[in-house]
Amino acid sequence: MWTLPALPEIGLDSLVMSDGPIGVRGVHWSADDPSIALPSPTALAATWDPELAHQTGQLLAQEARRKGVHVLLAPTVNLQRSPRGGRHFEAYSEDPYLTGEIGSGYVRGVQSGGVGTTVKHFVANDAETDRFTVDNRVPERALRELYLAPFEAIVKQAKPWGIMTAYNAVNGLTMTENAALVNGILRDEWGFDGFNVSDWMAARDTVGAIEGGLDIAMPGPMTVYGPALAEAVRDGHVDESTVDEAVRRVLRLAARVGALDGAEPAVTAPPAPVDGEALAREIAHRSFVLVRNEQGILPLAGTRKVALIGAAARDARVLGGGSATVFPRRVVSPLDGLTAALGEGSVAYARGAEPSEELGVAKAGFELRAVCRDAEGRVLGEAPLADGAIQWFGGGFPDGVTYAELSRVEIKGTFTPRVDGAHRFGTRGLGTLRLTVDGRELFDGEQRMPVDGDPFEAFLGAPTERGTVELKAGAPIEVSLDVTPPKIEGMPIEAVALSLSHAEPRRDADEMIAEAVRIAREAEVAVVLVATTDRVESEGFDRRDLHLPGRQDDLVRAVAAANPRTVVVVNSGSPVELPWREDVAAVLLSWFPGQEGGAALADVLTGAQEPGGRLPTTWGALADAPVTEVTPDAEGRLTYSEGVFIGYRAWDKAGATPSYPFGHGLGYTDWTYESLQVTGEEATVRIRNTGARVGRETVQLYLAPPADGSVERPARALAAFGCVTADAGESVEVRIPLPRRAFEIWDESAAAWAYQKGTYTLEAGRSLADRRLSATIEA
Incomplete structure (x- = not known):
């Protein structure tokens, strides 16, 4: 899934790749080997500081070397063409120049540590809807001035060792076969000498891919290359010299990262060690954008009684969903950070509103392990879990476990509730499942593939609620989810994906808001933290709207009416609508702030640090946004009819006034x-x-x-x-x-x-x- 095979006879080690861009997960999608979790790319771009991006890259190279990773699958430098893009938290900006400068700093930093980068997704992978098949019809001028521009700047300024070609087509030709863009522009015109790797499962045709300049088709081992490519050469469909060029680029990568005997690596002395937690905290406070601060309410100098309100204030949302996921050793929540800064007894907390009624992955209060067994029940291996999710794709299994031998997986451990009441439990995934909570069997049956459904939705979609159990706060109980996963024929990768899901007892929404209003009235300042969820911003889908989920808007209005000294912190990776923004004293955008986000937030709220961020993208109502279409037509084409007018360029042309303009940000x-x-x-x-x-x-x-x-x-x-x-x-x-x-x-x-x-x-x-x-x- 993440590696290329070694060839000892020529001195070639196995080349290891890993997802980024906010951390280095490694080859295991688990908590076995924790990773530093930095703020989201939109946060890094909000610092407007290429040197800080360089330091970010140096830290990630350090993490990669620690984990035996040679190539980081990052950075994402696609543009935020429409605010509906579901994966925009992983991209820097709507502006190609700012994107190119931040991306260049990042690439130079990573590669200064002897680790390769893959600048992605080349090119025009600017939305998630039908991303595997969409044909983006981009006018040549817009392609050059906007979408290719960040890639060009990074290639010329930072000389990346790799590029990743996207799933989508551009102007009729899929990117993994697009010789005009890859061989013509990227290599011949710009002088790119690195390797080209496909996005995972993007390569579809052997001859088209090799002629289109694709060097590595991922993931293996079942790809369009290997035996199929050898046969294409023997049959005369591909010149052997074309394969030689691809091989040469892979060997050049191996030489650069120190994986080829007899070739001196590009970096023999890595930079000095970086304190990951300190840098994560610095990036976060440098990225926070203060967009409103009436009568200088911030910083909270001398404030000793604060009401902190919001689900994400306690259960921090520190990163976006999808392949950007990493598992940090620790997470500092806003509640933890502000309590540490102001002292015990200074912060009153209320949840206020639920962002979603859907069950989430079991996390807070759970201590879990995965136990893998063969058909006879023998334990093959075990691994700790950061939460209730297992996502083993194409390998990445615990030590001692192989897909062929694996028959059953048990997620087991303890749960210590934080509140009394009827806790809800559920599952996600396919197969024969048995869910047991505190000695009660909640489900024993089979979850089958929907007849007309997307198989990935069954693995990664909404969980199914299986039952409730009355529990007491602070009293630990045992939980177990025993699954016999299906072995689905024809799947291109070996995959096991399942989740134990949980939600706290349902509470009356009006009562929750009333509780928040009560503590807000009694406080000197009310801080309301609103957030998106991973069902709003994640890889794999675009957003229908820009609303905050649940009744969070109602919560803000009610708290602001009760306490005019209300500060709202917006915990999202990209723009959301803020209909109450003129009714509150201050609005602070915290993005997805990484593992130290709560500590950085306390720094900024108390004035220990200044909010250093400026908007890398325009914030406004979706109804006013000039570019909103992300869905292809019946023929699978998405026409970029706006030409060079996206982001602030389009707002200017339309004569529309956004909520907050590009580049905006207040300090102290x-x-x-x-x-x-x-x-x-x-x-x-x-x-x-x-x-x-x-x-x-x-x-x-x-x-x-x-x-x-x-x-x-x-x-x-x-x-x-x-x-x-x-x-x-x-x-x-x-x-x-x-x-x-x-x-x-x-x-x-x-x-x-x-x-x-x-x-x-x-x-x-x-x-x-x-x-x-x-x-x-x-x-």
Whole structure:
């Protein structure tokens, strides 16, 4: 699933790959070997700091080497074309320049540690709906100026060792066979010399893939290569020299990562060790975006009585769902972090609202193990579980366990409830199942594949509730889910996926909100933490809407009415609608903040750290969003009819005002923009910290094109940016190079970049909507 076979006779070790991008899971989808869990890629992009992205990469290389991993399957640099994209938490931004800069820092950091990257998903894999089959019809100019641009920047600036081609087709040809884009643009035009690996199960045709520039078809061992490729060469359908080129690129990768005898690796002395927990905490507070702060309610200086409200305040949502999943050694929840910062007795907690009535994977209060047995009941192996989910795909089984011998899997252990009442239990997965809780058998039967259903939905979809058991808080009980999983014929990989599911006793929704209102009235400040769930933001599907799930909007309105000093923390990976945003004192976006998110949140709320983030994407109501279509037509085609107008470019063109504009973010100090000068290919911006504390500012430069109307262009686009720190009262200069590409467009008739002469306006400011200074440039 994750490895290439060794060839000892030529000195080639097995090459090991692992999912990222927020951590290094390794080859086992389990808690056996915990991983550092960093904030989501949208959070990293919100720092607007390529150097911090470089440090992130160095840490991940350190983690990869610790786990014996040679190649990290990251970063994701697809653009956030529509706010409905379900996997946008794993991508950086709606802007190609910001994406390219953050991605370049990340790639340089990982590879400085001697570990390869695979920049993905090449290209236009910008939504999840029908992602295996969709044919994205992208105009050539949009393809060049938007969707290819981050890949081009990273290839030229960071020289990645790998690229991953996507499931989708672009303009009629699937990406694993798209020779024009892979061999023509990526390799010949940009000079990419690394390897090309397919997304998992994306390669469909032997001849098409090898001729299209695909070097590695994953996962193995049953792929379109191997014997099928050898036969294609013998039959004369593929030149042996074409295979030689692919082999050479795989050997070059092996040499670079130190897996080929006789070849010196690209990095012989890795960087100094990085403190993973400290860096995770720094990235988090540097990424938090304060979008509203009326009357300076934040930071909470001197506050000693806080009401903390929200399901995710106690049960932290630190990462998005899907292949980005890792298993951290520890997670600091917002409740843990704020209690540690303010002291016991200073924080009153209420759940307030349930984001979902659906059962979740058994987690809080559970201590679980997986026990694997053969057909005679003999134990083959055991492994600890981070939660109630088992996801073993194409290997990754506990030591001593093989798919061929495996007959039964038992998830067993203890559960210590946090509250009294009728706890709900359930299952997810196929096969013969027996669920026992506290000596009670809740289910003993077979769960079959739906006749017309998606097999992956049976493995990974909604759980089935099997029954309730009355339990007492603090009293541990035994739980067991015994499963005989099916061996499904024709599956391309060996897979075992099942879950023990749980939910706390149902409570009346109005009573929960009333409880939250009660503690809010008694507090100096109310902090409400609202969140999405992994059924809202995850790999594999797009979002129907941008609403917060459950009655969280009602909760915020009720708490704000009870306490005007209400701060709302939004725990989501990408935009959600905030209909109450003008009714609360402050709104802080925390993204998916990683394992140290609760500690970082306490740092920011109390003022120990400044919220350093700026929006990498536009936030607004879905009804106002200019680009929303992610579903292909009846022929499987999705037309990018908006051309080069996505994100803030499209909002500008539509004349619509979003909730919060691209680049927006407040800190805990004030800034005056004093001067802007342009000399040659560099802009110099002088700013002054006019506040009372040290602060960090992200100076953003937007370029407005000549008003000749000869070519339709965005009203303005991000040209460059720079970050600077200054003490209270200090004046500092920021020197920012202006890239030539900011003055170019793709000329479709000439099939080339064209430098556009004329009078440009360069604007410096704090966001797209807060531009403070301007200068003209004669190009």
